[in-house]
Amino acid sequence: MASVDVPVALLGYGTVGAAVNRLFHEQAEDIERATGHRLRVVKALVRSLDKEREFPAAPGVLTTDINEILDDPSISVVAEVMGGVEGTGETVLDLLRRGKNVVTANKQLVARRGDELFAAASSSGVQLRFEASVCAAIPVIKVLRESLVVTNVHSVLGIVNGTTNFMLTAMEAGMSYDEALADAQARGYAEADPTDDVTGADAAAKMAILATVAFASRYALEDVAKVGIDTIDPLDVAAASQLDMVIRLIGQARLMDGHVDVRVSPALVDKHHPLAAVEGAFNAVMLQGDAIREITLEGPGAGGVETASAVIADITSVIGTMGTGFLQNDPVRRTLPRLPVGEHRSPYYFHLSVEDRPGVLSRVADELAQRQVSVSRLLQHQSLDGATLHVVTHEAREGDLRDALTAIAALPEVKRAPQPFPVISSRGVTELGWA
Numbered sequence: 001m002a003s004v005d006v007p008v009a010l011l012g013y014g015t016v017g018a019a020v021n022r023l024f025h026e027q028a029e030d031i032e033r034a035t036g037h038r039l040r041v042v043k044a045l046v047r048s049l050d051k052e053r054e055f056p057a058a059p060g061v062l063t064t065d066i067n068e069i070l071d072d073p074s075i076s077v078v079a080e081v082m083g084g085v086e087g088t089g090e091t092v093l094d095l096l097r098r099g100k101n102v103v104t105a106n107k108q109l110v111a112r113r114g115d116e117l118f119a120a121a122s123s124s125g126v127q128l129r130f131e132a133s134v135c136a137a138i139p140v141i142k143v144l145r146e147s148l149v150v151t152n153v154h155s156v157l158g159i160v161n162g163t164t165n166f167m168l169t170a171m172e173a174g175m176s177y178d179e180a181l182a183d184a185q186a187r188g189y190a191e192a193d194p195t196d197d198v199t200g201a202d203a204a205a206k207m208a209i210l211a212t213v214a215f216a217s218r219y220a221l222e223d224v225a226k227v228g229i230d231t232i233d234p235l236d237v238a239a240a241s242q243l244d245m246v247i248r249l250i251g252q253a254r255l256m257d258g259h260v261d262v263r264v265s266p267a268l269v270d271k272h273h274p275l276a277a278v279e280g281a282f283n284a285v286m287l288q289g290d291a292i293r294e295i296t297l298e299g300p301g302a303g304g305v306e307t308a309s310a311v312i313a314d315i316t317s318v319i320g321t322m323g324t325g326f327l328q329n330d331p332v333r334r335t336l337p338r339l340p341v342g343e344h345r346s347p348y349y350f351h352l353s354v355e356d357r358p359g360v361l362s363r364v365a366d367e368l369a370q371r372q373v374s375v376s377r378l379l380q381h382q383s384l385d386g387a388t389l390h391v392v393t394h395e396a397r398e399g400d401l402r403d404a405l406t407a408i409a410a411l412p413e414v415k416r417a418p419q420p421f422p423v424i425s426s427r428g429v430t431e432l433g434w435a
């Protein structure tokens, strides 16, 4: 079969964009053998033409003028790998309206402006694919949209940010927060502004996308409750280890009695749970559904080549299915109500810095008991200026726990408002030996 030459344009030639071009060159024969196509980067939009590039583009490829891509009728596939929401969103809309297929690695763009982008793609009869926007190399979007199309997925639980997982495992080994963040940035895992990684905004966008695809109902970034790893105290890391757990940034999307809850938060994960074994910049997603019971996908969740592999997979899918109507662009087909605030149920962990006086523990226990929050485990550490109580609860209603913690924070012996984290375990407290 004669090969077809496919010109591809990139928006962005940074960590991911340069890696796409590198793989096109280094794997050209494999790609051609597998797809019958020779993929070639003909234009790449950048901000600066003078920057030194790790994998230099051929002369004339880099440009600062988007019109060289918009106005070129030979370009029918564009990979958006530059990031940004407002300006980038307008550019992507322009590309789609001009009949160009777009694949994107930009989770903020899909989570914030997905509805208008999918609508534009559909009305132009082109494709908008976004595999690389979630969990880099792990093909979770394709699995949810194609392999599990007839499975009612009701739970998505996972580690979906590589930077923070890398940082948390480095911190377990003794590295400081700042050193771990600098290392993750140097390896190309972090967002241009790593605030998105450490505050949970990156993971929240990915969970919004996963929930949208898994439940076929739209979730935007603002629908996701988020807490970042910037709220973790070193005391929590030490206590987790004593409780035979690790701390991970966990995304949860659950469909319960027709209501959906999507959230991201650091969680204490039982060392026997599969997610506790996910280390470094790896991600993992556990899917539960009617026919499948449980499927876990695990792999590299960040990095240039890792993400480029998903971008190229999307490009080859676009080329292979162009004009066939194989997939609807927009995965959404229904609107499901959100779980009311406070109704989420989980076991929780929190620590309290208190004055070490008689009666403190009983007042704390009383505030919890008044709201039906039951303690399953308690550690106490002495310090020069008081004591720290580490508390693990049985499963509790989030609203009740928050009310109890508000009352506890107002006690005169309690020094700071506590930050609760969910506890993730596939074993109940009895099996954990905490009953």
Ligand code: NAP
Pocket (backbone or CB within 6 Å): 011, 012, 013, 014, 015, 016, 017, 045, 046, 047, 048, 049, 051, 080, 081, 082, 083, 084, 087, 105, 106, 107, 132, 133, 136, 188, 189, 190, 191, 192, 301, 302, 303, 304, 307
């Ligand atoms: P990056 O290294 O910062 O590269 C961004 C590229 O886009 C640069 O080449 C930059 O040009 C160009 N660019 C940015 N804004 C531009 C603008 N307004 N006009 C023209 N060019 C512009 O970022 P990255 O790590 O490759 O990430 C790119 C996208 O992939 C982001 O959406 C990110 O969330 C996503 N992603 C990244 C990873 C990862 O591990 N890095 C994984 C999954 C998804 P200059 O080079 O001239 O500055």
Ligand code: HSE
Pocket (backbone or CB within 6 Å): 133, 134, 135, 136, 160, 161, 162, 163, 164, 189, 190, 191, 197, 202, 301, 302, 303
């Ligand atoms: N900054 C992101 C992460 C890149 O660390 O997971 C991959 O989306």
